[in-house]
Amino acid sequence: MVLLTKFLATMEMRDAQLLRRRKETDEYATWRLTFDEDAPGRQMSAGWRTTPSPPEWECVLVRGRDSDIADIVVKGFGDRELLYGEGLVLQSPIDVSILLSVEHPTEDDVLHATSMPTFDGTMSEEESEILLSCLTVPYVRLPLVLDFFASQDRYAYLFTSALQNVFRAVIFEPSVFVAPETLQKANPTMVPMRLTEQQRKVIELRHLRGDFSVENFESCLGTTYGLLLNELRHSPASVLDPLRRILESVLEIGPSSVYSANAPYVLFIVGVVCDVLAFGNIVRGWPSLEGSAQLETLTAYQTSMLRFLLTTVQPTLKEWCREGEENDDTPTQCVLQSYLGVIYRAAWKMALTTECLSSPSRNEHDVDGESGQQRGADISPFSFSTMASHPALGVSS
Known part of the structure; x- marks a missing residue:
């Protein structure tokens, strides 16, 4: 399935291949070719090096x-x-210091800013202020920003590529890393909060003077495995509920052409949702979730979104494929087939994860990424057999 996806995603027409400038993909291999017009016989020298x-x-x-x-x-x-x-x-698209030209910005800096980015005129300065205020609190930015785009028809902002980059960065950037040992030793006496640059300097200066009455607990606002895995582990509904609402916004678009502005938006949402489902499969395998309410919530949301992809989004992509075929548009068909492959892979991975976790003969090397222990069983009803017999997949078990 992965091979098929990569093959379809990288396919190009012969004419485009001839026009495209070919470059060596190996970054450690360099070559040199020189001509000497003044030398007798027009000497040519060549060299090839594969070591950096x-x-x-x-x-x-x-x-x-x-x-x-x-x-x-x-x-x-x-x-x-x-x-x-x-x-x-590389600059992160959610780096507020770049957006406001202020070092270590806080919510106060956002509220007192003279101008706000409108992302190519997509949103008003008032809504941009809300979005940037959410980005100044990295530890809770994920549910805040997702709920921002999921409410009041703001999903329409995601038609803009700049806000698509912001959306992906909010979800998948891991933010501050904290070692498990640090979290275990942490014993905050106050609610951890993000400090301003001035507050941070004051605490450091007091520590240099030997005054440890005030401590910096900012390290408690980091995670070991990234924000997304952390939210899916402890509060999956805060992430998956707004994401499901954004996914279901595809219904409000209605029938449209593959050449309309709706198509890139639908493909973008499909890619994001399938990536989040892959993260959810990792969390479902952690034994610390076995029998917990979080596991039931995570499985329910994953099942709901995957069923929506198979029953609603997949027919739309197939219809667009037929439209591309009628127009003899091979590149468009290849792109759509690759996204269909992404959906099929998400369905297969979820079913396979469920089957492996519920099997009594699990691989002894299949360990939990959270604690290094063997994975626990999953009692999800979304089994491999039910997935394989799903009519939208076009196969039968």
Whole structure:
């Protein structure tokens, strides 16, 4: 199934392949080809190297009143020029400090900001203020932002690519990591809260003076396995309920063409939901959830969303495939078939997880990612046999 998905997702027409510039995909392999027009016989030399070369440093300029500033050029990864001092190479789309140009922003900074990003004019400054306020509290941002987009028809904002990037980052960025040993030793005497830069400096200064009466419990706001797994483990409804409402917004779109603006939105939601279902399968295998209310809630929401994908979204994608076939549009058909493969894989993985967890002869090496223990049994009614016989899959057990 994975091979089929990758094959369909990367398929391209022969004409497009000829027009596309081909590059070596191996980052550690570099090649060189030179021509010498002045030499007799027009000599040609070629070289090939498969071992990574170390970065090359070169001082190109010394400046400043006391000549204490040097401009250094660093080259690596096949003569690629590396730039330092320009910030991170990749900026998170939910980094409020970038959106507001304020270091370590808090909710007060958002409320007192003179202007707000409107994401290409998609939302008003008032709603942007609400969204950015939710992003200033990373530990609880996941349920807050999901509920924001799931209420008052705000799912329509996700038609914009900029807000799609924000949505994915909110869900899948793990945020602050905290080792399990640190969490076990933590004994906060006050409710952990995110500190401002000034408050953090004051506490550090008091610690340097030997005053430990005030402690920084910000580490308690981190997680060991990321925010999404943490929420699915302790409060699955806070994440899956708004996500299910956003998924069901597909019904409000109604029949549309594959070439309309609705198609990218539907495919985006399908990809996000299937990825979240994959995280849910991991959590369901943790023995600490065995027999708990969280496990029942998680399984119920997963079953509901997967059934919606199979009975509602899948027919829409098949109809779009037929439309692409009528227009002799092979690339569009390949994209749609790949998303159908994603849905089938989500169904298969959930059924397989349920079957493996409920089987009395589990693999002894199938351990829990949360504690390293053997996985417990799952009593989910969504078994492999019922999934395999689902009429939407087109197969029978």
